[in-house]
Amino acid sequence: MTGRRSFPEESAVGVGGFVREDTPTAEVDRREAVMASLTGTVRELIDATIRTTVDDDEVHRIRDGLAALVARLRTAQLPGPAGIRYNAELRSWNWGNAVMGAANAIAPPLRVQHDSSVCHADVVLGAAYEGPPGLVHGGVSAMLLDHIMGEAASAMRRTAFTGTLTMRYRRGTPLGPLHLEASIVREEGRKIFVAGSISDAGGATVEADGVFIQPVGTPAGGGR
Structure with missing residues (x-):
């Protein structure tokens, strides 16, 4: 997939949701910052959705636009739960966690x-x-x-x-x-x-x- 970053689940060996990946810590940090920036915007979207009072037609237009964005994100994704990943330097990342996940807009974080x-x-x-x-x-x-x-x-x-x-x-x-x-x-x-x-x-x-x-x-x- 053009533009896809290298976080390959196919090279990982996991036990009980803990997945070993040979991704350098600097690259994990860089990718985490990118995902956190997206997640922060989605978190704002959640808050705006709860409190919006725009009219029905605008809601429908926004819904359709978001559906297109969801389709784009789904062109490359993990096949199941994110789990906890770690590298040889014992840098771990748990981006799907419901409380602190960098890629989870439900997390506060x-x-x-x-x-x-x-x-x-x-x-x-x-x-x-x-x-x-x-x-x-x-x-x-x-x-x-x-x-x-x-x-x-x-x-x-x-x-x-x-x-x-x-x-x-x-x-x-x-x-x-x-x-x-x-x-x-x-x-x-x-x-x-x-x-x-x-x-x-x-x-x-x-x-x-x-x-x-x-x-x-x-x-x-x-x-x-």
């Missing part, structure tokens, strides 16, 4: 920072994440906390999956700027106990406790 024993992130949630009027959907709050708490549990490149997640909704979480934090409370064998929260300018709106499990074969308690 969340950019998690690791600061000593605490993971934190600042995010702005708009109309696409609304549940009750003016407030973040409770399921979105759970999704974001599950992700950042999983990041805390999976520090030092170990793998950990969500076992249980207990949410406490202290009050409504307003749309707009929010702060997320997560940290490990303790570890027992393959179980990692993590606490997390979402806050606005007035303090915590949602708190959570989670138990994350290291798969069998992973050294218990290792990596921290």
